[in-house]
Amino acid sequence: MLSERRLEVLRAIVQDYVGTEEPVGSKALTERHNLQVSPATVRNDMAVLEDEGYIAQPHTSAGRIPTDKGYRLFVDKLAGVKPLSSPERRAIQNFLEGAVDLDDVVGRTVRLLAQLTRQVAVVQYPSLTRSTVRHVELLSLAPARLMLVLITDTGRVEQRLIDCQEPIGDAALADLRARLNSRVVGERFTEVPSLVQDLPDAFEAEDRGTVSTVLATLLETLVEETEERLIIGGTSNLTRFGHDFPLTIRPVLEALEEQVVLLKLLGEAKDPGMTVRIGHENVHEGLSSTSVVSVGYGSGDEAVAKLGVVGPTRMDYPGTMGAVRAVARYVGQILAES
């Protein structure tokens, strides 16, 4: 176990390095933070920290920079989550309240997050797995052609075209619509299959085929739309990544283009609270010099999706975490209201 002061030294190193982007030496440390000890003592502590793998030197006789392990300790033990100032909070709320629909909410959120953290923001669309059905609509577009519209409680609308083998009468269609809604409205997606299972039995033989087709399409839509979508923003912040550009930035941009990668990235964060993945903790190798701060958000108690930011491992963790958490909360509120 590291002594109190050594932890303090580590914290100081992280803070300084994050601020200056330059390796930090013992002398500068004692000057900028009042550690009450001499540079020599700090040097000894640094030697220990280096032995333990928390910091490293780019080369002999340079200052130290934190390792991934060092950041990990910093995040876990040394740093809290920095709450946002109240003007910031107000700004968030005002900005998000202007949104007119779900797309707009998500769009604003990603811009907001990118701006607040000055990093790349990732926002997942509210997932449908935990969602409930608000309404199911069936429209007759042509004699043997239906359109199924599914509206979720998160405000998302999905539609599917259905080609039936045989035309269905208006009365039967209205009946189906009514029965369908009375059974599934307010229910969770996962419950729907068992709830509609026996619906065809209530119809005349001639309509059963069509009813089954409709139900199959509905279930399919529920499953398909569970594959979450997401959007990203603030990629221009990548230019503030480091000095050695192309090599660093390239794999990150590539990773960001792969929605699959990002979804996995957010999905891995199982933690009920905030999750911070630092450097090599990210399995995707293109992101080995980045950290990902993510958190779930939702309209109620449960998280329906995740959002977060991607930035250099050398990032302001407390500030970033504060911004991410605050944004998640406000988005949750907005979603709950609408």
Next chain:
Amino acid sequence: MLSERRLEVLRAIVQDYVGTEEPVGSKALTERHNLQVSPATVRNDMAVLEDEGYIAQPHTSAGRIPTDKGYRLFVDKLAGVKPLSSPERRAIQNFLEGAVDLDDVVGRTVRLLAQLTRQVAVVQYPSLTRSTVRHVELLSLAPARLMLVLITDTGRVEQRLIDCQEPIGDAALADLRARLNSRVVGERFTEVPSLVQDLPDAFEAEDRGTVSTVLATLLETLVEETEERLIIGGTSNLTRFGHDFPLTIRPVLEALEEQVVLLKLLGEAKDPGMTVRIGHENVHEGLSSTSVVSVGYGSGDEAVAKLGVVGPTRMDYPGTMGAVRAVARYVGQILAES
């Protein structure tokens, strides 16, 4: 007017510079292209080309690089559109045919274009201005809360929440839905306002407020959705932009995040065929060292949207134009089929 050989020299300079990214000198030119004249002659020609503003030297006694004006001449007069090879064409077709819905078509298109050109691809969603209404649906979510769902013939669905001052009865709602659809289905968006103008008159006084609100929301949705959306891809190709990274890439990334800028960019391209905007021809200053190649595409004869690529002014124009044109054609086909 420049002599034939001088044009040939310009063409050679553009081609070499695009290939090597380095200023090209008179000697290298005579070696790589069989111009049948000596370096000295080429030097004289280059001096003339420089006087005319088609090429420039980064500094005295360096090779020449084309100016925007030089590229312009090259594109207009010296280079054709390089058709894609038939394997490439097949690949495009196969790739696009796998798409399952509109989102997927657009998504695949942007990836395809980015991959083919190794540049940043921009694809605009099919515009709604030329679209027609397929169906309008009104749902009662709560006593005084409605949802409006608009379905277009391009398969797009838009929804809006409507808060009414007073509840509206089921019968009146069904009536409104029926009247609305009978009037607007199959009509172009631009026609809708005049078609629904007098609808409130058909209703009882108590419902007129609500009906008006619904109509207002519908019209608003039509207008808002006419503001086209677009998606981009292949941003990681920006890393191949040049050597002086942050300065070049930054404004481009920023411009790419501003949908407004991009929409204007594509919108400016009035040309019925392909449009190429080179360097400073782009009004947005962040894009002054990039060229934009764009073209309209559509399901029928009419272009319903645009797509294109953004890359360094030093790009392979014939190849890029060929790829852009080919992709636009195939996307048009796919859209027409669906």
Next chain:
DNA sequence: TCTGGCACTCCGTCGGCGAGAGTGCCAGGG
């Protein structure tokens, strides 16, 4: 009008040098 030759200019690279920052270690003191 084209060609070969020649002098000139300028960039990029390389080696050397000095300054600065930082370290590791050691001996002494609380």
Next chain:
DNA sequence: CCCTGGCACTCTCGCCGACGGAGTGCCAGA
């Protein structure tokens, strides 16, 4: 036992000057 000041050492970075190479511009001759 831990902290401190001192000292010698190392390494990077920036600067300077020299050098080679590539390319140009110009001129005289064919």
